[in-house]
Amino acid sequence: MATLWTRGIQVCRALPRLCTAPSVQRRTSVRLMSTEKDNLLVDVDSKTGVATMQMNRPPVNSLNLEFLTSISIALEKLENEKCRGLILTSDVPKIFCAGLDILEMYQPDVERLQVFWRSLQDVWLRLYGSKMATIAAINGHSPAGGCLLATCCDYRIMAPNYTIGLNETQLGIVAPFWFRDTMCGVIGHRETEHALTLGIMYSTEEALNIKLVDKVVPQDKVIPAAQEKMKQYLKIPEVARQLSKDLMRRETVEKLRLRREDDVAAFKNFAVRESVQKSLGMYLEMLKKKSQQKK
Ligand SMILES: CCCCCCCCCCC/C=C/C(=O)SCCNC(=O)CCNC(=O)[C@H](O)C(C)(C)COP(=O)(O)OP(=O)(O)OC[C@H]1O[C@@H](n2cnc3c(N)ncnc32)[C@H](O)[C@@H]1OP(=O)(O)O
Numbered sequence: 001m002a003t004l005w006t007r008g009i010q011v012c013r014a015l016p017r018l019c020t021a022p023s024v025q026r027r028t029s030v031r032l033m034s035t036e037k038d039n040l041l042v043d044v045d046s047k048t049g050v051a052t053m054q055m056n057r058p059p060v061n062s063l064n065l066e067f068l069t070s071i072s073i074a075l076e077k078l079e080n081e082k083c084r085g086l087i088l089t090s091d092v093p094k095i096f097c098a099g100l101d102i103l104e105m106y107q108p109d110v111e112r113l114q115v116f117w118r119s120l121q122d123v124w125l126r127l128y129g130s131k132m133a134t135i136a137a138i139n140g141h142s143p144a145g146g147c148l149l150a151t152c153c154d155y156r157i158m159a160p161n162y163t164i165g166l167n168e169t170q171l172g173i174v175a176p177f178w179f180r181d182t183m184c185g186v187i188g189h190r191e192t193e194h195a196l197t198l199g200i201m202y203s204t205e206e207a208l209n210i211k212l213v214d215k216v217v218p219q220d221k222v223i224p225a226a227q228e229k230m231k232q233y234l235k236i237p238e239v240a241r242q243l244s245k246d247l248m249r250r251e252t253v254e255k256l257r258l259r260r261e262d263d264v265a266a267f268k269n270f271a272v273r274e275s276v277q278k279s280l281g282m283y284l285e286m287l288k289k290k291s292q293q294k295k
Contacts, residue, residue, distance in 0.1 A: 172279025
């Protein structure tokens, strides 16, 4: 197992130029490193060409601008390196990904808010449109943006006793069309409508029933099961597999590509509404209270 490490991704606060390209050195061990500690660990098996990407931004792997930028750059590098497969998982106990960092949307700097949204679009375009075979090894809770990451993948394996879903309406916000399309592609129109309007968080078992996840295995078997499933993908002739995936996803990808700036504007205009800010504030307060009660 070789490790692909990315060194020196400099995430600048200065906008709009966010970061300089990381210099990748090919050697036995190359690390993907971000300014925010090692919040993304990427190992590439040099024999199989399968990368394992572990999200590691405690406490809950929430997706802020810097973290999204790291993920996006890492995905680009893996694609450029012609990796064949990607297993996306978490290094944070009990959490796959808590979705977007709500602090990015609450009382935002409007300039940064837009860059933030573009960086989320980038991650989606790269992950959903990836040529690699992608498997989500969901080893923890996976609300909203976490569910989006998982549903971008070709296959989902989840551990028991967690939750997954697009719960946006519960926060008083709305999942945009490309979140919807991604989920529709996995569970179909009716179930997506039900899930989105009610903001349903499914238990692992419920998620399996509606095929939001493909397989449930014990916690310690999630990554081995993903590695095993990956073998099946890698046995398929590469071009045939990639073209079939492209055939299924191209229209959805193109829809966002063509509407990127409209989507940024819609997000910005929506997020700055007084009613939305009020809802986000109340939700953050609720999370804080819940967290304090545990301590
Ligand atoms: C007209 C149409 C136009 C369209 C326009 C678009 C509109 C906007 C679309 C936006 C799409 C949004 C997508 C999202 O992803 S929103 C984020 C949703 N996420 C959640 O609701 C998850 C909330 N968190 C939880 O449920 C739990 O934290 C979790 C189950 C993940 C873990 O529970 P646990 O008990 O282990 O941990 P705590 O709850 O104690 O949390 C620890 C600390 O982390 C903070 N926290 C949690 N989640 C987030 C988050 N997503 N962002 C920021 N911070 C988060 C939590 O407050 C605790 O902090 P403190 O310890 O400091 O109190």
